[in-house]
């Protein structure tokens with residue numbers, strides 16, 4: 235009898251215990267941002283309550299804060315090879331709090347029985363807070379003032395290294411990087427308008443990423459999620475940095491591969507960015523709506539990729555395979571430019587004069603990315619072993635490299651840098667060296683590491699190591715020494731014989 239009663243109460247109460255686990259932000263009545271300690275406590279509690287969720291630590295920050303990853307899976311992420319692997323990560327920028335808060339709201343939902351069907355087709359990893367050191371003091375950058383979302387190519391920081399190590403372990407097919415944007419810039423205010431969409435979404439734009447994946451993202455995914463967001467009461471639009479139009483063009487974001495979206499996209503991942511609108515105080519203002527908007531966009535994305543899981547899984551596998559087989563015989567774009575295609579952009583904005591939302595129509599919109607310069611893919615690059623900077627880069631990025639293999643039918647190319655010009659890169663100037671390519675007869679193979687380009691990071695490697703690449707390592711201060719006027723570029727190319 236007593237036992238039955240206990241059983242009854244357990245069955246009756248247990249769902250409520252699970253359901254009532256409010257996030258720290260909710261518990262505060264949306265008056266306090268979740269601190270790192272609260273986040274730690276909360277994700278541990280969720281972990282204890284759910285069989286679907288298990289907690290992982292992917293690395294540690296400079297100030298020794300573990301970075302948490304929440305695995306949602308029925309058998310363990312990657313164990314069942316038929317599952318679509320999905321990774322969402324938030325708060326690379328510590329002063330963009332709503333991504334973390336939205337992801338905690340999402341985690342709370344996902345352990346409920348009504349969402350468990352998602353994990354019949356999906357393995358999901360959530361990282362609610364990539365940059366806890368920055369978040370604790372509400373600053374954009376990490377603990378030693380590095381912008382993590384410009385660090386995904388040179389990868390000097392423990393946070394970006396941890397994220398990419400996780401990616402490399404599972405090779406997620408779908409990823410989304412969650413941010414916030416601030417519409418309150420001085421130049422926009424002067425123009426009389428500001429952007430005013432609760433949630434914006436973007437896909438990849440680097441031209442070396444599979445066109446199939448980019449088209450699928452732009453045509454099959456983004457419009458549907460933007461529509462669903464509107465149905466849930468959140469204004470939404472494409473992720474379009476730039477403007478105001480009288481000063482600078484609007485574009486579907488940079489084609490640089492140093493951010494969270496494109497550094498994973500360049501490995502032919504179906505990769506996205508979501509940006510919610512920040513508060514004017516860049517902190518707490520309107521946080522309930524902001525967090526719920528972020529959560530809504532993430533959940534919509536999850537449900538869409540769940541419905542399309544088989545299609546996406548096959549598509550990504552095919553596009554990765556075809557990239558791998560094409561590498562070292564194809565070409566890679568190393569200089570690109572945004573162009574208009576004549577589209578008049580109808581940008582939803584808030585008008586300061588009218589004190590209401592309106593539509594700003596402009597032709598200063600450049601949605602197309604075109605290649606300005608391509609190079610033939612080499613078979614491999616040779617990295618001088620005594621350049622510890624470059625060797626550390628190989629290690630930090632997880633690029634595969636090794637001793638020189640016995641290879642027939644290859645020859646070696648070096649670049650001689652004649653002089654250094656510059657080229658406009660999205661409004662900034664970067665180096666544009668004038669090069670002479672030379673064949674070199676003898677190479678002391680024991681002095682170099684051999685970096686084959688036929689690997690998933692191959693397109694990234696080429697864009698990083700070509701001296702004329704506007705996204706290359708040499709455009710970073712740490713690697714500027716690689717390109718010097720009237721001297722040889724220290725990295726060599728290995729190419730097939732009979733190929734220029």
Ligand SMILES: [Zn+2]
Nearest residue numbers: 327330413414
């Ligand atoms: Zn951001």
